[in-house]
Amino acid sequence: MNYKLTIGWLYPELMSTYGDRGNIIVLKQRLFLRGIGANILEIDQTTTEKELLKVDIVMGGGSQDREQEIVIVDLLKKKETLRSLFSDGTPGLFVCGSPQLLGHSYMTGDGAKIQGLGIFDMETVHPGAGKPRCIGNLVAEISDDMRYAICGMRNTIVGFENHGGRTILGSGVKPFAQVIVGSGNNGTDKTEGAVFQKCIATYSHGPFLPKNPHIADWLIFQALTQKYHQNIELAPLDDTLAWKAHEAMLYRLGIKTGSPPEFTPHLDAGRG
């Protein structure tokens, strides 16, 4: 059977601040190498509800304050469609500033409170432009609930964060991970990111998936399951370099882990 997934990329012109397209490149390549079709839908002001409902994975990146304001005006019009997609189990990945849009509200650097989509039960405040931003390498341990979902895989994530806002999670979402090094959601409660249904929000910005291939495959797996209503085994790919890059950062930050998973090619497995 020929599988095919549509990746919905939110406002690439307005929300691709710093290497965010790396996540799209990773999904596209990993689908291509497995013989799964990939179609990229660039979501913007002209995207219709019908088009949006065909999306199998939703991807959001970071944006500057002004662009974010343009985006939220249009996103609010798409709110119910997105809510139904996510509630039905369509996976998504929101990096950098885009998680802020999903919460009840967020604040800009100059203190203006802006209404969010309210899909994720969380809220973002800004301590003021004079307060230090959270900048640096970010390593966290994937929360237990998530870990069962991506069973058998490594339990760390590695990223880079750069955000002024501080996010507090409500009871309607679960943290994506627990901070080992870095600030995470707010620099105080050790939570990093959030998970709602099959959607992941993380403060890691830019290219998050290259060094976290397990999360990339989790998104692909969820999307295939959701679309084709069956468990589809994914053929393993040669992720030696990805895990070396992942490991190198853990090593640099003094975090001890087990040895990286060995690559064993299964050429025929998982073509469905």
Add this chain to the structure above:
Amino acid sequence: MSCVSVRFYLAVFTGRVLQSLLRLIGKSAGGTWPGEIALILCPNFISCLNPKSFRLIVVAGTNGKTTSGKMIQTILSKNSFTVRLNETGANLMNGLVSVFLSHPLVLERPIVYVFEVDEASLPHALSAVSPDVLVLLNLFRDQLDRYGEIRSVVALWKKSIEILSPKTTVIANADDPSIAYIAGFHSGTVQYFGLEDPLLFHNKKEHAADSLYCPKCFRRLTYQGLYYSHLGIWTCGNCGNTHPDISLRARDVKSPLDGNYNIYNTLAATGASGVFGISSEQCSKALLEFSPAFGRMESIVYKNRKITILLSKNPTGFNQSLRVALEHAPSTMLFVLNDRIPDGTDVSWIYDVDFEQISEYKSLRCVVSGDLVFDMALRLQYAGVPLKNIFSYEILKDAIEQLVNQENEGAHVWILATYSAMLETRKILTGKKI
């Protein structure tokens, strides 16, 4: 003798004694802190100088500052001016003062001080001294962790230009919408330069082109053609903001270095030299013997191979370096990625570089090194470079040996490196620090 001039001469005396002492103990140029001390003793040092004793050229922009500055130095020196470039770590004030501590206060011809400033420091530099010439090269997305978003840089620069002395001549890149917009606020003379050559259009939009929006009304700009990134012939259909008329174009100059970006640097240097009465022809002639600044398309012979180093520190710079190197159809290239403070600690931008163009060169071997060797290698893997063509070395020296061993004697090989990586690479190739 007024109180101010007593302080001034005391500052000159103390600064010179300090400079001599530092030279004696082997600090070659003496650094900038004699200037710093002189400024503490006499905060008005610059205004006490005879204004005819110096000319100041400030060069600002994201990419090309060092090369343009060195071109200006070459041209003016060949035309019998005494020129000084700013030293590493100098700010405009202490750098300028240091120059005067090592030269007589009364001169037949003014000393020309060429000062390069980064995006964040320009407003501060301009508030200290008004330059005779201000060169505005370009504004690209650079280190977000240091310089912030382009739009905030544009706003800061605009403010500085609005209050700039009308005596300053601004030399501005008309092909960059943000630069043209900012220069438009100057109350004095502005001379614009641009390529104005449709043959140089490269109409494949680069992913890193981030200023395709009007800096005035924020609507999308219309381009007749793009040279690279967001540089081109642009106009705004909404507010009427448009590409200004230019007085210097590509055909007026002869760039001594490859790449469209070096045509811009040559134009900027020619424009700045024009303020000193030097013609375009004289500039081209002077640049015949131009030797690049270190690591900026500098070629070094190492073990009988010609190695060219291209400093590549942001997406636009990297895309340009790739284009220049790939035009020479090399069989091996070395990429060195570091994430130290001078490089920017966030290397997410490597995913904004169009490395995908490499995958068209099926047999190109990519040697990779640097602090983030595996991040770089991984980027190439995701760009479609076959794993068998990617060679990762955690130790830079090993990578360079591999690069050399892959090639026959006499071959020309290319190294693309971020700032600190470029310095390290040079050190290995030349055996010297700088």
